[in-house]
Amino acid sequence: MSDALPGSLVGPVEIVGAGLIGTSIALACRRAGLEVLLTDSSDDHLRTASGLGAGRATTPDDRPQLVVVAVPPDHLGAQIARALAGGAVVTDVGSVKVGPLAAVAGVPGVERYVGGHPMAGSERSGPLAASSALFDGRPWAVTPHPGSTPEAVALVEALALLCGAVPVRLTPDEHDLAVARTSHLPHLLAALAAGALADAPADHLALSGQGVRDVTRVAAGDPALYGQIVAANAHAVGALLTGVRERLDAVIEALAGGDRAGVEAVLSEGVSGTRAIPGKHGGPTRPTGTVFVAVPDHPGELARLFADAGASEVNIEDVRIDHDPGRPVGLVELTVDEDRAEHLLTSLESKGWVTHR
Template identity: 40%
Template sequence: MHSAAVVGTGLIGTSIALALTARGVTTHLIDRDRESLRIAAARGAGTPEPPSAPVDIAVIAVPPSDIARTIADHQKAELAKVYTDVASVKALPHAECLALGCDTTVLVGGHPLAGRERSGPLSARADLFQDRHWVLTPTPETSESALNRALELVSLCNAVPVLLDPPDHDRAVALISHLPHVMASLTAARLLEGEDYAVRLAGRGMRDVTRVAAGDAALWADILAANAAAVGPLLTELTADLQRTAEALGRLTQDSPEQHGAALADLTEILRRGNEGRGRIATPYGSPGAHPPAALSVALGDDRSRQLERLLDDVGDARVDLEGMVLPPVPNGADASDVRDAPEARRASHRVPPPHGSVELLVAPDVARPLTDALRDRGWAVR
């Protein structure tokens, strides 16, 4: 790949452009928002000028409702040889592309599963997709050369490709992304009705549950509308669970104490299923089927004790649980595992102690990148 065009210079589009430019790909930036375009170009993401000839690939980074029309317009203008997009919904945009007469032989749907709480080109980073899943949704009419070009794009961004049919993708993200966003928004909306003293008591649990509710409301309305067929049934099922929970709690307030057994059993069963579901995405280190922890090496300053205390506070603020921690050898020669070393760290393949002046944090693989970003934002040197 020698050339690319990125249409849409928000967080995802600019991050892709930064990654491609860093790998030596001549990248052209296109956006109707001139300010966003100017910022992305100033950050070194590419040139804010259209190409003089068709580029190898065009990445369409616009909301789902704009995907098909944008592809149709740029195909008519012969912007690129191959097209892909980054929308979190795949089936509807593809159907709309067919309706508009787009050439779908050179089109590969895409969805990088990465992001940040902050949006816009200022929050973009070239390593945003490092080791993150990037779903591609080729269809029967997709040419082999187009798919290979999209796979090359994923590789240049250091992401991990996953191939799915568009409907399978949409059902998956409805479960793991769109439904949680709706629940976070509905929970956060309850805060509008809360007393001031109650809101002031909100801690990390409420912040964790409602974090994604801070996303752009208009963009998320667009996403949910595009994936309504997959999200709707999940909400119907969830509504039944909520009703069952409310009924159990109602019986606990209305029935006599000797009749509480059945209601408590129902409530316990609902919560137990939640335990089991959570266990499918958060297997404790050391249990069957668990992945080995990822290791982050963090440089400490001269005052190691004070620096370590601050580091652990920052890890806590990032809402990440440590699997273990390995400290460097202490000056008197004691083994590192004797110093504030979690059992999980000792089991981690007899790790060599980190070099003097640094500490090794062991975390679940899926939180390694978010924790790295959070600590770097706080000024820590992490690798």
């Protein structure tokens, strides 16, 4: 235990669960010079994480200042309780927050527990996929309960900052409602949209454009993991799904009855929702314009495009490469400030690019 100022993270930090998230936090702590202790039921994970420089295996005499529980949802409650028994401040990185808190509600020392949820991940898992940069600029929900001590809260926020993340303080209830809306509901609706494609004829799917690819992308995630996450937030997700079913019924009825205004009402709600999502860097969404550029699909062409775009002094807010079903030319979509789009287009055309807006 340290005798540093309250809220000052000096270590050691114990990581329970050396998977993708746990090992990434460990690497970020090591980068900051903290001592890191690693605990995992898998000796393989432990050896791999140690080998990556993420820390050393925990021994019985270790007295960590902070324990980070990074185990699958089903094991969070037990591991948080075990960690609290050691006297340290304890946080976790679970995707839902009400359940784990309920599991440790009566445990001695629960005032030292503050939930957490870094909004970062990867298509890969395990310590080999870990990176100290995983959390750079990402939101990191910090979810104290009413009994959490201010010192414990400060320590967990310090961990988020040390990892390069942006702490967002919410109650556990609010957090679970928030991720139900911003993560679990979109995931389930994406899965329903994708599910409708599963048995479609190939020549129907040939008409797939960027829209359906975007809507369904997240639905490619591991069903067992997302099933566990969604089930752990069943109450909040269920309430939202019931609301969605009501609006879905309204659309079905409006379509059947030729009531175009009823369809438009649901579409208009959707427009409002897309405008509510915060823009880049957390600010309000700025008006953007799009420039499309045809780019031959081989190495080096994107570099040439971005060199030419860079020379135009226009900051590119977003890029996507449209998947071209018929030929080896990519259509690259550049999103820029609305009032800079025309300048970028003119500038690229002057360098021989085929563009349009």
